[in-house]
Amino acid sequence: DAMVIQNPRYQVTQFGKPVTLSCSQTLNHNVMYWYQQKSSQAPKLLFHYYDKDFNNEADTPDNFQSRRPNTSFCFLDIRSPGLGDAAMYLCATSSSRRGGETQYFGPGTRLLVL
């Protein structure tokens, strides 16, 4: 029944070592989002894909990149993780661009940077 799957659930990386987080969905949704959530804070949108169209938030650091090779998969690449990038990373999907469309979240990947 899993709809939005994130792997791994926990990821440990070293300072400066590239890391990739994975998200897949069985909903066939057009839109996929990546959020960053730091401890005791609200999720913050990093970027989203509408189909293959990539939309970056203005304040998302260049250190964060994303790829969407097909409808089902979306990846978050952190090129050179810093200590401040330790957070929960949430993937979400929605079926359309309409305002009010439900976003379905995955369980998140908790990233630890040593």
Added chain:
Amino acid sequence: TQLLEQSPQFLSIQEGENLTVYCNSSSVFSSLQWYRQEPGEGPVLLVTVVTGGEVKKLKRLTFQFGDARKDSSLHITAAQPGDTGLYLCAGSGGGADGLTFGKGTHLIIQP
């Protein structure tokens, strides 16, 4: 930039009490969603409200969207320990943009 202010930030009450959580903004949202998030998990959608003045009920939870679509409230009647969690409101300005989240209300229901 659209901002959502949630209050209170932390709330700890006894089982059986009632409570209300508020979500306020100076901006108009096309819709507003409430999520509940447990530690180490992603947010789970509780409700979406889209019409000004709309009231939705989900068992003991009552959600209201302000007439001007700038604010919302969540009221829980006879709170249970299972209601414990982080409650997040999130607004959508329309289109494919992601949600703007409030900082959340950490709710603890003590048995």
